[in-house]
Amino acid sequence: MKLFNLSGRKTLEEASPVAFADWKDAPHGTAISLPQDVEVEDLRSHLNELTLIVLEFPIFRDGRAFTQARSLREYEGYKGEIRASGHLLPDQAIHLKRCGFDSVALPEEANTQDWDEQLSRYQFYYQNTAVSSA
Template structure:
């Protein structure tokens, strides 16, 4: 699957842990059920896949040792991962990579970034230009963001950074 960062395809250096097999070397993403095993290994960066029904708060004690937290969209209309990403950034002050995985639509891309997601696993054979165009579609947003933006007029309207 292509990995997107600010509308561009980037190399994915992470691997997912395989159930029933030992954790490999290098950067690995483990399910939260194997987090303690990952924290106990000697080397390599560690990421965790947060299930949609898990609160980001459950990772508080481990966040300092994590380089990546992946939030999963089981279906495109399940928005819990948006809340998890925002909680990781705003309430838990996580500075590492937040990755969106699962069933995600290009129309959701801008809002993912506004919630604190840094990378998105796009579907296999995705047209990257469509995803990039989704970032350019709007120049004003009504909701606050974790990104620094300047307010315009009254209320919550914000100018979006077109540069990404």
Template sequence: MPHVIKHGLLVADDWTLVTSAPANPARVILPLADWQARPDHPAVWLAPDETPDALLPHLDRLALVAIHFPVFTDGRGYSLARLLRQRHGYRGELRAFGDVLRDQLYFLHACGFDAFSLRADQPPAEAVDALADYRWQPLGQR
């Protein structure tokens, strides 16, 4: 089973990220276009050029919002995270995925992310250890 860093710990990832909706979408993170056809689904992912506007009436029941980083130099996901957390008050899991490097984790967390799915060549256990390089506080304790 793949792993994800969540709240500063390495945990088994029981969600599956999909690029199009499967017939049975249990425990999958749907892309925004597919989620809009099923807005009762608890998990959605946004591309960096999408806005969270469609999610706003549903934020209180979304368990997970994931934001895609197609390349590590694309910073739009940081802005999306800030909008969701600070302006819109989203309190569920906010996950960064894609071209996510261990060196970005502190800064991603500072913008509101509390879970990270690293790029395949980034050892998650080493990334968790790297979090100790900075003062790490769970999101609700800042």
């Protein structure tokens, strides 16, 4: 796996996220992997302790992680790193960034140039975003 930085912020490359199922009964560690069927509100009292939340895209057509990221940034005020993991395409780079993701976990064979090209594709946006620098 290699990381692609969407936000320009420093990423936590060495972090080892704990599965939410293991973490929820006895919260430990500062990095978790959150499946799409968990509400981000379940993390509210622990957000200050978490430095990395990995949001999963188990299949291409399931985009609930976009909503989770936006909720973490916009409604919960989460300031740590949000990383996308799973079935993703370079075409989604801009939307990931605008929803609040900082990085994407890519397979080793992924072409990061495709991701860079997508990030520089548009210069102006008409819609609001969950992050101010997108």
